[in-house]
Amino acid sequence: MNSAAIALEPMMPQTHSVREVIKETPDTFTLTLQPEDGAGAIGFQPGQFSMLWVFGVGELPISISGDPGKQDRLVYTVRSVGKATNAFVSQKPGAGVGVRGPFGIGWPVDAARGRDLVIVAGGIGLAPLRPVIYHVLSHRTEYGRLVLLYGARSPRDLLYRKELASWARQRDTQVLTTVDYGGLSWRNHVGVVTTLLKYARLRPAQSVAMLCGPEIMMRFVARDLEGHGFGRRQIYLSMERNMKCAVGFCGHCQYGPHFICKDGPVFTYEQIGPMMDKYEL
């Protein structure tokens, strides 16, 4: 089925086979999938997500964490926290998985051209932002400074450790990592991710900030970025809700006036900020 046909049949999963499984942390795995019919995978925008069918178990909305320049595969980083995620990360190479999508509005990588990118990620939140990093590094001259601030619970929970080290060596790129709880062998920052802002080489007037992580973390980071001079339209967040149909039919992921699946998952802080302070949402 080609991409036009898939666009017409958004509810129809396409069978993909698992090509590779990488254990990132004790509970988080990266799976690379390829279409089973041999057709090239559908292109995706950084920040978009797919609905992944684990046959006989259920369907999961998962952000794509791979390189948008490599269109022959789809890569997902998943933390095993429940029955469906556990079933997905337990798939072995060669196993079949259903894929719908990609869906949603992703990160504003085109609108951010010529500007600095400040990426703030927490925990598994680095996964939906990794495609942005790949994109910027492969179009390096089109963007200004790349600042990545990444926080995790502990050193063993840090994703993509080799890539973090390699990104830090790229020109005009600053990568800072921190953990909430450090062991004695950890020689880096200890503290919540917002503590990294004071070390970041920020130029708020010419920057776009992209945030992904637990909602409470994004709220704290957005508030601190405002304190550093970022406007609400310069701050983008990726929201997570219980996506089911992924195309705005079912309403499961409704958040105020928005459907996260169709209108997001990426929003500006101007759009979503007022709702983040409401208990009933």
Add this chain to the structure above:
Amino acid sequence: MENLERIIAECPFFAGLDHAYLNLVVGCASNVRFEAGSYVFKEGTPADTFYLIREGKVAIEIFAPHRKPIIVSTAGEGEIVGWSWLLPPYVWKFHGHAVQSVRAIALDGKCLRAKCEENHDLGYEILKRVVQIVEHRLDEARFQQVDVYAVQR
């Protein structure tokens, strides 16, 4: 001394401090170095000094019997470490551990305390700035306590 004055004046903690006060602070300052792995200060010892970190990283550690020390936070370049010098009983409550080689400016808290007692305007200025650090650290500790990355069930 001129160099020391410039470094201190550029530190966010002392930013905008009246020149006369800055001179008093510089009079209490000296350059220090700590090797990676050494202690900058230890819990229970007199807190007569505080530090402006120029390079490297200091971990604030809690000693816990029968288990490894717990690192609660780190402070790096441009940050101030220590406020126990300002409040009785002037004793460190945690360990300060150089996790990397550290270059810092040591500020004689006892000397500065005496100057703050003599000149309450200076004392109020310093106190306001220290309270801001305490507020930030308290915010960070509260946020840390939320354990945002834990699995929500």
